[in-house]
Amino acid sequence: DAGVTQSPTHLIKTRGQQVTLRCSPKSGHDTVSWYQQALGQGPQFIFQYYEEEERQRGNFPDRFSGHQFPNYSSELNVNALLLGDSALYLCASSLFTRRDLLSTDTQYFGPGTRLTVL
Amino acid sequence: AQKVTQAQTEISVVEKEDVTLDCVYETRDTTYYLFWYKQPPSGELVFLIRRNSFDEQNEISGRYSWNFQKSTSSFNFTITASQVVDSAVYFCALKMRFGAGTRLTVKP
Numbered sequence: 001d002a003g004v005t006q007s008p009t010h011l012i013k014t015r016g017q018q019v020t021l022r023c024s025p026k027s028g029h030d031t032v033s034w035y036q037q038a039l040g041q042g043p044q045f046i047f048q049y050y051e052e053e054e055r056q057r058g059n060f061p062d063r064f065s066g067h068q069f070p071n072y073s074s075e076l077n078v079n080a081l082l083l084g085d086s087a088l089y090l091c092a093s094s095l096f097t098r099r100d101l102l103s104t105d106t107q108y109f110g111p112g113t114r115l116t117v118l
Numbered sequence: 119a120q121k122v123t124q125a126q127t128e129i130s131v132v133e134k135e136d137v138t139l140d141c142v143y144e145t146r147d148t149t150y151y152l153f154w155y156k157q158p159p160s161g162e163l164v165f166l167i168r169r170n171s172f173d174e175q176n177e178i179s180g181r182y183s184w185n186f187q188k189s190t191s192s193f194n195f196t197i198t199a200s201q202v203v204d205s206a207v208y209f210c211a212l213k214m215r216f217g218a219g220t221r222l223t224v225k226p
Contacts, residue, residue, distance in 0.1 A: 088161060
């Protein structure tokens with residue numbers, strides 16, 4: 001049973017560039033959430049995708065955008081990179097349960113992508 | 119607004135000691151879920167437990183136990199007879215809101 005996978009593992013970019021991170025959810029899951037984790041801090045919620053649409057969004061600027069594909073995999077795009085975007089980007093997958101309208105199904109996390117912006 | 123507070127930034131114990139990690143939360147929701155995750159040095163967050171607001175029974179899983187008290191908005195996590203492998207950062211979460219984490223170091 002494949003867990004959540006993310007690529008690449010590490011990435012180095014310069015200010016102003018654009019980056020795309022990828023995530024494949026755990027087998028059987030249909031919902032993908034993205035988090036940013038700065039060094040020494042807890043994960044900060046960026047957004048969540050279900051049925052190829054952004055369902056929830058945290059307090060992140062429009063430079064952060066995403067996409068979910070029919071196979072449930074997802075991409076996170078960040079434009080006009082800033083030094084402050086340097087962080088570990090975590091992808092989490094879950095199975096949306098319609099009985100559970102809280103949308104707080106258990107999330108399983110991938111290993112993350114370490115982004116460094118110089 | 120939702121908030122999760124983990125007041126203990128770092129805890130250091132000697133192997134075989136018991137240790138409790140505190141978590142206090144704020145929410146206006148009447149129904150909600152709380153979570154604990156472990157983040158070892160490798161960086162991957164590992165799910166430990168999910169608790170819904172209807173169920174205030176304490177949970178025990180091996181050396182781990184959780185004490186959920188809705189009256190005090192707390193969801194504390196206890197590791198009994200700690201081991202070196204328990205060294206990690208532990209996060210409490212309310213829906214998508216995570217606390218700042220508690221770094222636990224267990225010394226041999």
